[in-house]
Amino acid sequence: MEIKWAMAIDLDRCTGCGACVVACVAENNIPVVGEAEVEKGRLMQWIRVARYWEGEYPEAQAVYLPVPCMQCERAPCETVCPVYATYHNEDGLNAMVYNRCVGTRYCANNCPYSVRVFNWFDHVWEKPLDEQLSPDLTTRSRGVMEKCTFCIQRIRRAKETAAEEGREIRDGEAVPACVQTCPPGALLFGNVADPHSEIARKLKDPRRFRLMEHLGTEPRVVYLKRQKGAGR
Amino acid sequence: MARRPINAAITLACLVLTLFLFPCAASAETVPQPIAFSHRIHVTEYKLNCRFCHSSTNKSQFANLPPVEKCMMCHRTIATEKPEVKKVARYWSEKKPIPWNKVIDVPNHVYFPHRKMVNAGIACLTCHPGMDQAGTAEQKLEFGMGFCMECHRKKKVSIDCWTCHY
Amino acid sequence: MLHRRQFLKLGGATAFATLFGGCDKMQRTLIPFVIPPENTTLGEALWYASVCGQCPAGCGIVVRVSEGRAKKIEGNPRHPVNRGRLCARGQAALQALYHPERLSRPMKLSGTRGSGTYAPISWEEALSLLMVPLKKVQAEAPASLLMLTEPMRGHAGLVAGRFMKAFGSKHRVAWDPFGADAMLSANAAIHGIRDLPEHDLANARYLLSFSGDFLETGISPVHYARAYGRMRGDRETIRGKFVHFGPRLSMTAAAADLFLPCTPGTEGIVALGIAHVMVRDRLTAASAVAGRLADDLSAYPPEAVERLTGVHAHDIAAVAEEFARNQPGIAIPGTGAATGPDGAFHCAGVALLNALAGNAGKPGGVSFPNRALAFARYGSEAALLAPAPESGYAAMRDAIDKMRGGAFRIAILSGATNPAFTLPPSLKFSEALSKVPFIAAFASFLDETTSQADLVLPVPTALEAWGDDLAPVGHSGAVTLCQPVVVPFHDTRSMPDVLIAAAGELGGKPAKALPWGSFKECLDKAYGGPGGQMEIALQRGGFFGESSSQRSGARTGTVAFPKGTERPIDGDPKAFPLALHLYPSVTLYDGRGANLPWLQEMPDPVTTAVWRNWVEVNPKTAAGLGLSEGDGVTVTSPSGKITAHVTFNPGIAPDVAAMPLGQGHTRYGKTANGRGENPFALLPAGETYALQATRVSLTKTKLPTRLVRFAHPEGQWKISNLM
Secondary structure (H helix, E strand, C coil), rough: CCCEEEEEEEEECCCCHHHHHHHHHHHHCCCCCCHHHHHCCCCCCCEEEEEECCCCCCCCEEEEEEEEEEEECHHHHHHHCCCCCCCCCCCCCECCCCCCCCCCCCCHHHHHCCCCCEECCCCCCCHHHHHHHHCCCCCCCCCCCECCCHHHHHHHHHHHHHCCCCCCCCCCCCCHHHHCCCCCCCCCEEEECCCCCCHHHHCCCCCCEEECCHHHHCCEEEEEECCCCCCC | CCCCCCHHHHHHHHHHHHHHHHHHHHHHHCCCCCCCCHHHHHHHHHCCCHHHCCCCCCCCCCCCCCCHHHHHHHCCCCCCCHHHHHHHHHHHHHCCCCCCCCCCCCCCCCCCCCCHHHHCCCHHHHHHCHHHHCCCCCCCCCCCCCHHHHHHHHHCCCCCCCHHHC | CHHHHHHHHHHHHHHHHHHHCCCCCCCCECCCCCCCCCCCCCCCCCCCCEEEECCCCCCCEEEECCEEEEEEEEECCCCCCCCCCCCCHHHHHHHHHHHCCEEEEEEEEECCCCCCEECCCHHHHHHHHHHHHHHHHHHHHHHHEEEECCCCHHHHHHHHHHHHHHHHCCCEEEEECCCCHHHHHHHHHHHHCCCCCCCCCCCCCEEEEEEECCCCCCCCCCHHHHHHHHHHHHHCCCCEEEEEEEEECCCCHCCCHHHHCCCCCCCCCHHHHHHHHHCCCCCCCCCHHHHHHHHCCCCCCCHHHHHCCCHHHHHHHHHHHHHHCCCEEEEEHHHHHHHCCCCHHHHHHHHHHHHHCCCCCCCEEEEECHHHHHHHHHHHHHHCCCCCCCCHHHHHHHHHHHHHHCCCCCEEECCCCCCCCCCHHHHHHHHCCCCEEEEEECCCCCCHHHHHHCEEECCCCCCCCCEEEECCCCCCCCCCEEECCCCCCCCCCCCHHHHHHHHHHCCCCHHHHHHCCHHCCCCCHCCCCCCCCHHHHHCCCEEEECCCEEEEECCCCCCCCCCCCCCCCCCCCCCCCEEEEEEEEECCEHHHHHHHHHHHHCCCCCCCEEEECCEEEEEHHHHHCCCCCEEEEEEEECEEEEEEEEEEEECCCCCCEEECCCCCCCCCCCCCEECCHHHHHCCCCCCCCCCCCCCEEECCCCCEEEEECCCCCCCCCCCHHCC
């Protein structure tokens, strides 16, 4: 079966709690950079929960917008990499190969969503905090770009299990850490190429939109608008 | 006198080269091990299956070294008088693990699941040639990416970078 | 990984060398097992079920363990409280397990008391240091033993309770700064049950929240967040509407369809205004209740309520009508409403709406699951295993007075609630504690409280210990089991284990009360042990679905009308123009998470600030005070004075200054210390425990630090595009 991974983010359910952020940090060996580095814009988190607000008291309103890598179908980052460290893979994901990256940072510069983060240092995990590091993926070294992978190691694990059992991968079997943990169930992940998958159904919702659609990047992360009122 | 600087340059180049080549030469030698284990005796003479000792090759990402308990399954009664076997028995009686030195390694940025290869029917000797005739473990093949790719292409399995590098 | 910078620097020579491969490799040793552990394959992860210990919600967790090390925590999909979901704080428990500053062995004081200098000792020595004074006190004056812990549930509570009783001391104090005292007494008055209700959000059509924080730090945030998501999106034709009243646009308020700001400390009055309209316009299903309350409610017409609360009368009327017509609907009081000086009144006002709507015991309404049932076989001791989630403030004040008077000769401390940090300084907890001749602390970290101890006994974290638990809400009667998911990382012993050992050594009554060899044996006896039911339950994470989720119907007949006591909050409005609104930090909770780097670096949902404390004010208020974003200010209350950075919140009432609790540690390790000052220090020591109890003034102050925020690097959006 063909696989086209996609994520749906229902803003009507998102509460902005940040569980996805810590899930991602725990799953993907993401370093803590400290206050001074955050101030320089070098926070390493692969997903952020942007908070927008508008209006003045008493009519002020806030909306949360979780932003992982959009895994664009026409990714602006891919075309500028001189060493093909970032490319489009067979499952429709925007892959990042650390051992190819030479750290030009052209990709981050070209990403309209600002989701790529760069290792300015060899980050250290003070012992014994390094005991927590997941053996399933590389801890990146200095000079390497990184970004959300839709938890490729989790996808890979699910694919391996399915292959060993001689079957296709089931809907909901492969989920990134953020989707797995999301308390209100705002995040949904699946294979859009499978017409019976939950995500395929969800993406038919008329509330759907994609970030900066006018750029023609065709993101694989689809948002569903916040709703108003009691009906639907 | 005029050639002196060139001489110096050549000497320097040689120095640099030897500096980098020297450790390579060392790695081509057999890695010293605490016990002179013979793969040949166990595999070729006694016809033990590789997986008898490296039991998780088909279950795990890692091949895993056998626990001391596994050695003692046989060596409680077999060849107990041999000096190398006595060493094993000493580790066992002291309840200490055997500190083997690592011979075969893939870099950190490679995800290599033994399980996938073994379950796909790849013979152990494909990647570890001559192991059945070896003493302590030695690696005759260098694992460059080309080596992996050759097989992946031939068997028409994924050559997507993200299959192995993430 | 290959280091690319070095690669470029060394240039060709290195490239040449790498052709030969492996040159830069160091000799590495592979250590096989002597005897392999059962059921493990190296390289393959295993999942173990347990219970989260990061807040009192009691979510079920599963932990991924590779090579004997915990790698990741996820929610337990079978657990009735959280169904596979988990919040940021719960997932960060891994960092507590592998924290560099965790206490790894017993220690005795080596410097002066409070200096924090300790010498490591063996467990044998530690236990003898504990037993000598214990034996002496038991013989001479058993009542002079004080046990001061966080609320303990399950058999740990039973062990502690029985130990104290058999020892002969009734001074067992459990302290929780976010205890639900007000909600408990309100529910007793309105529903006739002194407990927390289950709110069936998933099936509700309308949700009223009064300073609610149910999505962030309330009683069970993951449980409520999951139900909230279902309320919004799981039904084909219904989307539950959510209206929030409160003084501040919090994370929870941001989720609301309609956020109606009210003056702090008037939440209950807003609720009574809504109740007034419901009764006046005959919109209530429970007409009997309505009839009895009509006279009392006549004092709360919307216009009068508007004057008191700042919420427009027409909004109150409209919300009342919508609430009544869109049943089942639920009204929830939050920490902000419950922790004012008049919290019980506000919570009762809110609970009254549920009674009037007649939704008690119905789907999409309020119900009270029978907590007592899970531990009914313990009879009168059941309250030790399933205690009501109270703060224990009265007992704490009493204990402080007695400590100061020299009534205690031994204090045993335990738990994460850190009274020296979370109590108003004017109660002088630390000073009183220093009057106790011998202090033993069970702890994983030195903090403001435990660093005053003479003897420190390291305990396993929730990921390394045996235990059982009954969650405060969402449990459906299910008991969760807690097991060590990894081999304890340090030389630790759990408090119940030490108490059981101590009881054995004391002999007599204590030994008879705790007749087990270890805490595990106690649990085995209770749950059928290995080979029995317990083994299966441990794999699943607890006894789910087996216990009947019987609900005791809420009483609706006699409703006591809530009476406000009109306790004013501290401070003259002229000198202290802003009401201080303190709220539990979304990331750090009551401060226990402040030593975990992941939580410090997670941007706060509302302000996007990291690593530091702040004070939120309305931009207009700030302009009036000449303050701009990020400025340092001194926050002064009649009881104390701290500094913080100003940050704007356009959705906060203009006469309010809000601060998150949790930062401001001085003795909680290098991650937590020096991240701003402790807002608990602004609180007065009142009769009842109240977080919304004082007014403050702000004055511009130069601070050497800066507030770092992580907003939206991709640029600003108009939120109308997102809605």
